[in-house]
């Protein structure tokens with residue numbers, strides 16, 4: 001066993017919690033410094049509340065925002081208790097407050113309600129401070145007319161009309177939720193359109209679904225000006241067109257939240273984009289200081305967890321392999337869902353693909369009336385000339401769950417034939433990947 005180290009983790013979102021648990025499991029003294037209760041923005045502002053809103057769109061009848069808030073409080077409270085329990089059992093010390101560096105090996109904690117700051121020595125520091133919305137002048141969220149992905153969940157009334165700016169995953173999920181709740185939506189996306197991080201077929205299907213619900217989608221036309229109007233907001237686009245709505249939802253990107261850390265005292269200087277470079281283990285230019293999760297690159301909670309665990313183990317002195325993002329599933333929880341894992345194309349090696357309609361599995365036919373999938377919903381698997389599975393894309397109900405066996409297949413280097421020899425329970429959605437594998441002659 002390595003000598004017992006003092007490891008500090010800053011931020012208690014998915015990245016920080018898992019970094020702390022990993023380092024503590026290796027027997028080190030771990031303090032987790034957090035300005036929010038455990039869960040981070042994921043639990044208190046972004047991931048969790050957005051999923052509650054998405055659930056509201058599936059309920060019959062008008063939405064009751066008080067009930068929605070009560071449901072959120074219930075789920076967030078239960079999740080917080082579970083995290084507190086796990087951290088306590090692992091022996092992680094939780095310190096509430098805002099952290100900043102005094103030197104490369106010393107961190108100050110300012111308690112939430114004033115009071116005297118404390119300071120802690122550190123052999124290693126893992127920064128997991130997350131990311132904050134990118135705000136353009138004039139587009140600052142005000143809680144009344146202009147909202148960001150971090151504030152939209154706090155809506156106290158459902159607007160009759162909404163202008164959504166940006167085509168990212170969070171924007172797409174809220175367009176889905178609000179359009180199902182009957183809000184009139186104008187959706188302005190960048191030139192690449194909807195869900196630019198996924199292959200184009202995915203964005204095209206989601207765009208068609210939203211248009212069929214009456215969403216007015218305009219791609220390649222971001223706003224030139226957003227200003228208050230008597231009815232809410234007035235948005236002028238680059239072509240001079242003026243559009244009005246009760247509220248605007250601006251989701252144009254995130255930037256690492258490193259401002260309050262006093263990085264120069266640690267010997268670190270963010271680049272022009274505001275971020276810090278890291279290696280495959282999350283190490284910064286100062287090798288005992290790590291950067292993980294959205295603070296390193298805003299992607300998703302599961303990638304943040306992967307980065308956190310890896311940095312926790314590495315800081316603890318355990319032998320680990322650098323992060324491989326090919327085994328992480330990226331998912332968007334719209335109706336239908338969108339999910340992707342691994343490589344669908346590769347410059348170095350030509351890949352082949354097999355595509356199967358979602359309705360090819362019996363379980364799809366058992367979905368209740370009104371929840372049946374459209375005929376264009378699909379699962380596609382990419383594979384090499386040697387039939388080794390490299391990736392998969394799904395646009396269909398339960399896409400994120402359907403891709404888990406395929407993530408395992410990519411991780412294990414399985415061939416289509418190995419996957420085809422598995423017999424999942426029948427009828428299940430998981431059968432879809434096996435049916436697709438059997439479909440390749």
Ligand SMILES: Cc1cc2nc3c(=O)[nH]c(=O)nc-3n(C[C@H](O)[C@H](O)[C@H](O)COP(=O)(O)OP(=O)(O)OC[C@H]3O[C@@H](n4cnc5c(N)ncnc54)[C@H](O)[C@@H]3O)c2cc1C
Pocket residue numbers: 010011012013014015016033034035036039040041042043045046047048050097098099100128129130131149150170257260261292293294295298299300301302303304333
């Ligand atoms: C609307 C929306 C929906 C999303 N839905 C999903 C989803 O369904 N699935 C998914 O995988 N991802 C989703 N994401 C992305 C996910 O929320 C993030 O990837 C994830 O929260 C990143 O985790 P993290 O631990 O890096 O940071 P965070 O969750 O941002 O937590 C960082 C914490 O550090 C604290 N902090 C910052 N600075 C300091 C400091 N100096 N001292 C002490 N504490 C500090 C912050 O207050 C915060 O509590 C969504 C994002 C958005 C915007």
